[in-house]
Amino acid sequence: MSSEPAPRLSRGARPSDDQLLDGARAVFAQVGVTAASMEQIADAARCTKPTLYAHFRSKHAIYLAALRRELNRLQAWLFNAYDQAAGRPAHEQIHTAMAAIFDYAEDNPDGFRLIFTTEAEGHLAAVTELITTITTKIAELIRAELTALGHKPDDDLHAVAALTVGTAIAGVQQAFQAPPQKTHELLELATRYTEHALTMLIPRQPQQRDVQHDPA
Structure with a gap:
């Protein structure tokens, strides 16, 4: 070449x-x-x-323009995936959220690196804004699903949504450093990790206890 x-x-x-x-x-x-x-x-x-x-x-001007374009593209990519998963069981929505960012990174590796591995003036605020927006969207989807199942979402729901986003980003960053065949394993690991956090929000049904009565 x-x-x-x-x-x-x-x-x-x-x-x-x-x-x-x-x-x-x-x-x-x-x-x-x-x-x-x-x-x-x-x-x-x-x-x-x-x-x-x-x-x-x-x-610096071209950097900020490139960064803002990638942030907008990533948000549109993820929100499209989230909207398609809306109404599905919560664990499927978690998997979709994870897979969406892995798919974006695979299709747009330079864009992902620009967003999550570079540092320059104006970078932190812009990326933080995107992460906050994505976290809020995921929290809304999970809340809607849990409410539909008859559960009252816990106050920690936003924390689980933040864990979902943070785990997905960390998983992809690890995937960049791992052999290609490890990508699927990292996706599944990130999904299980977040699903476990989600199960903590679903109240357990009280166990039935045998009550012994004194004989009359």
Whole structure:
């Protein structure tokens, strides 16, 4: 395979913001935000540095634009999966929540790395906002399911939803470092871990006790 950079777009072809952000996403995911240069981003986006600066004033500006785009894409991806699972048993919704983020990471590895493994100004607040939104959505789905089953959801429901999100993210980060065949095992492990937390919210039925009466 040739290591030569991809040819630049012809002069008549104006790159879209999405094309530029695709190139930036790949560079940021591979070398990090601090080490990335505008020249590297321009090469990845198959454009010139002046063109890149015409669209985005600085590396930080293109980073924030790329991050925000990936955050929006991930949220749309996950919410679509959650909505499709709505109304199913709670354990199936937990599995769907886990599988959705694993699937996103598999289909968009650079996007996942950009969101969860990079650090730059403005990153923490944006990612925290997304995680809070996802956690609230999962809590609503689980609450609706438990209520439909006749259970009164515990106050710790939001904590279980947060565990679901955090466990899924940690599981995918582990999957990036593990052999591909381990991905399914990590998904199942993360699912069982969170399902166990969910079962703690379902009140146990009181056990019947034999009552002995004194003979009349």
